[in-house]
Amino acid sequence: MMNFELSEGQTTLIQLIRTLNAEKIVPYLREHRFTEKNGFSQYLLDILREHNLLCPVVPKEYGGLGMDYMSVSLVVEEIATVCPGLAFVVSNNVHAVQPILLSGTKEQKQNILPAFTGKEACLGAFASTERASGSDVSSFQSLAEEKDDHYILTGQKEYVLNAGTAKYLTVFSSSSFSKKKASLRCFMIPNFLPHFRLGKVCKVAAPLLFDPMEILFDHVKISKSNVIEDKDYSGYLLLSQTMDMGRALTSAVAVGIARAAFDLADDYARKRVLNGKTIISNQVIAHSLVEMAVMIEMNQLLVRKACWLIDKEEDFAMVSNMSKLSASRLAIEVTSRASEIFGARAFLVTSKIDQLTQCARIISVIDGTDNIQKNTISTIMKVNEI
Template identity: 30%
Template structure:
């Protein structure tokens, strides 16, 4: 057992951190204020392979397919800005389900398009609906076979890159009476007639990420765009989420770390009653707790990632990491605002943004409560 990163892993983390420091941090506040999609940053990231690093080399990616690599890179990019990082890592939204559920022909055709460094394409995973979040069997979007095509009708909501994605993986009911075993997934190009973007959401945090409804009106796709087996997409989705949850936990660590580092630096410089506020036990103990919980969350995350990379199940461990890290990020960012006091509440300082960004981490890819259900089931 070792807690030491390999030279390659350390270099990977340094690579991602350098990009976050140079290209993300300086523009994070601007994109957050404008609620604008960071296309310029996306293009720079694609040029150096940051948007497609997780795809195998045979499909044009960087070959860094390990979950640990995703965690190391994700922590650094989310340290830079959670909203911009969410946009940059959009490859995985469509790429992961295709990678885990697709045929070799589908992988070669679609993953190679997502990996093009000169023309970065956005992916999206269309699963959530107004009446179906964690309850996948409640989705109402329908896909009906018509000869050699599937016809999709329905509406999705809260979709990252919804309406602007180049490629969607869409989950729809193909057997309405079969519950979880009646859900199928489809690869749908964004230019397909009948597919359109709906309302763009105005969010509390991660404002540089585009979130919107996606509407499907008699959207036709060829039969070969069925992803995986018919009626079996729920199982594929759960396996994909099992391996992606450690990466979300790492994202939470990145956001928390950014807030902690800023608050620590501020506490050492802010003078009150003739001394730095760090010298007050109330402040230094708060920072000590923040540091401890950040490290605890990272270690839970790395354990889950290591299990996944060994090919073992990390369902419980991934949910433990995500649940703990997400709640920790909310606590740490809230404490950072408190340490800065009135300045922390002002938008001229970055800690209020980190607090706003942190909240989504306990909601998307399964709420904290859903994670605890997974953990409890594993008991």
């Protein structure tokens, strides 16, 4: 039976993040304008490193916190209320290590996972998107040719978050164009291998901590010890599981963005005086805030159900995709309504609402657009067979 009450540890965790937000992250963001990427310091990452929160899913035996998905979703949601870019870094880091957690050997875990923990914790990058394929993994143009004891990887990946700073890359590639999905392979490789290089920076409007980048593989030699595979997981199933689990955390970031926009709009409506009274006394404004609050509550519950199912090792794919579909719309809808309440002030370069709106637009395409979520959900529901 699902319990809506958070554990004592989870309540303490939320309080810790809120304290970090108030005492360290927000003051830093006020001092350093977070709208341009001018070589940010490692300060924001170090705040999370101090508490081993850069990749909290790493099991305790490898130096991590061994945090369940429900707890991780609480972390990224709270961080997203003040700094969505930092929340993206954490969720993407979890995304990068998820394949090795699902299918990695004990030796692979011992060699790689400790690097993601502690005060020197590194970042990981997840590379699957290609220019010609988008969400269609059967159209991957990157190719990993199997040799004796290694693979030779050629191709290109784009929109890779954390790429410029990641120590490890999780890469999905075909090993045979003729076999398509059946030939999909997952590699977790260090970013300093010969013939690997970073391509162009993909400038985006949203204030992310690091811009996404293109990655180029020019006959990169990868040892078979870096292949992440398991008899229970094909490469395609591993990618699907990883994406579906990641969507729950991306949804949590979206909820955090919506909460931040709502709080700003609610505070502004209580202080803004027009014709002798605060604008929240206007029924139209009040009703808009009520609708935003209801949508946020509904989506928060949907995200938590998805994470609960993941933690219970039950079938989570449909609910996770539902949460991503709904939370993406939530973030866009709430930031839009908040902009209407703020009026012209919402579109100033220094406006927090404007930054949140940009992040909401970005999150609507991370881990697949709305139509991709609908395709996945309809497949699970077997709508296409009716």
